[in-house]
Amino acid sequence: MIGGEIQSVYFPSGDWAPAAREYWARALAPARGLPRRPRVLLVGLGGGTQIHLLRRALERARITVVEHDPLVIRIARDWFGLAAPDGLEILCADAAAAVRRLRLGRRRFDFIMDDISYAAPPADAIGLARGLARLLAPRGTIVLNQHQRPAAQAVAEAVTDLLPSVRLERVRRSVENVLVVARRRAR
Numbered sequence: 003m004i005g006g007e008i009q010s011v012y013f014p015s016g017d018w019a020p021a022a023r024e025y026w027a028r029a030l031a032p033a034r035g036l037p038r039r040p041r042v043l044l045v046g047l048g049g050g051t052q053i054h055l056l057r058r059a060l061e062r063a064r065i066t067v068v069e070h071d072p073l074v075i076r077i078a079r080d081w082f083g084l085a086a087p088d089g090l091e092i093l094c095a096d097a098a099a100a101v102r103r104l105r106l107g108r109r110r111f112d113f114i115m116d117d118i119s120y121a122a123p124p125a126d127a128i129g130l131a132r133g134l135a136r137l138l139a140p141r142g143t144i145v146l147n148q149h150q151r152p153a154a155q156a157v158a159e160a161v162t163d164l165l166p167s168v169r170l171e172r173v174r175r176s177v178e179n180v181l182v183v184a185r186r187r188a189r
Contacts, residue, residue: 010049012082018058025147025173026051030059032143032183033113038062043104043111043137045097045130046118047074050084066091066111068100101133110139120147120179127153128160131182135164138186146182154180 011021021027030052033040039062044052047069056063069075072094078084093100097118114134119127131146138144144165148154151170158168165184173179 010051010078010082012049012051012054014083018055021051021055025179026055028171028173029115029117029145029147029181030055032145032185033060036060036063036112036143039064040112041110041139042066043114043134044068045100045114045116045134047078047084047092048117049082050078051082052115052117053084053090062089064089064091066093066104066109068093068095068097070094070096097130098133101130101137104137105133109137110142111137112139112142114138114142114144116144116146120149124153124156127157131157131161132164135161135184135186138165140186142186144182144184144186146184148180148182149178151178151180154182158182158184 040060042056042063042065044065044067047067053065056065069092075092075094114137116130116134119130134144146157148157154170158170161184162168165186167185169183171181171183173181
């Protein structure tokens with residue numbers, strides 16, 4: 003919990019239904035319709051809630067996670083049930099540096115979720131969003147979590163030259179989260 007907000011949840015029982023109404027599931031909804039074995043990039047690990055939900059929705063996904071803090075990775079493994087089976091790659095690195103490395107390695111992803119720049123200064127969020135957009139595969143989808151509509155609007159406008167299909171989606175009326183959802187068209 004940070005600032006009174008729940009950042010991660012874990013249901014050891016395996017019943018993830020309570021998360022279906024919350025931000026995490028809403029952020030993953032655009033991942034429907036991906037290839038059978040999609041390549042997924044998550045920026046920001048937290049407790050690993052998104053990974054648990056992704057594994058339930060996309061059993062064959064190859065997931066790459068970027069997390070800069072080794073303690074967060076350890077906590078996700080020790081306290082939030084995040085095992086590292088096949089199909090999960092965790093990169094302990096700064097997001098901007100990891101994006102540059104992934105781009106140099108010509109990596110492409112079918113689904114990308116940015117969950118770290120929600121409260122970052124707009125210039126930082128925009129820089130990361132543009133870098134991530136360049137990692138999208140044809141027909142790929144990116145979801146960028148922002149905490150306020152003006153910031154979300156600025157990020158959306160900054161990626162329209164790279165991703166012409168962009169929309170804003172408010173998670174719930176009671177919270178400020180706004181998701182920037184963008185798709186790359188097939189070439």
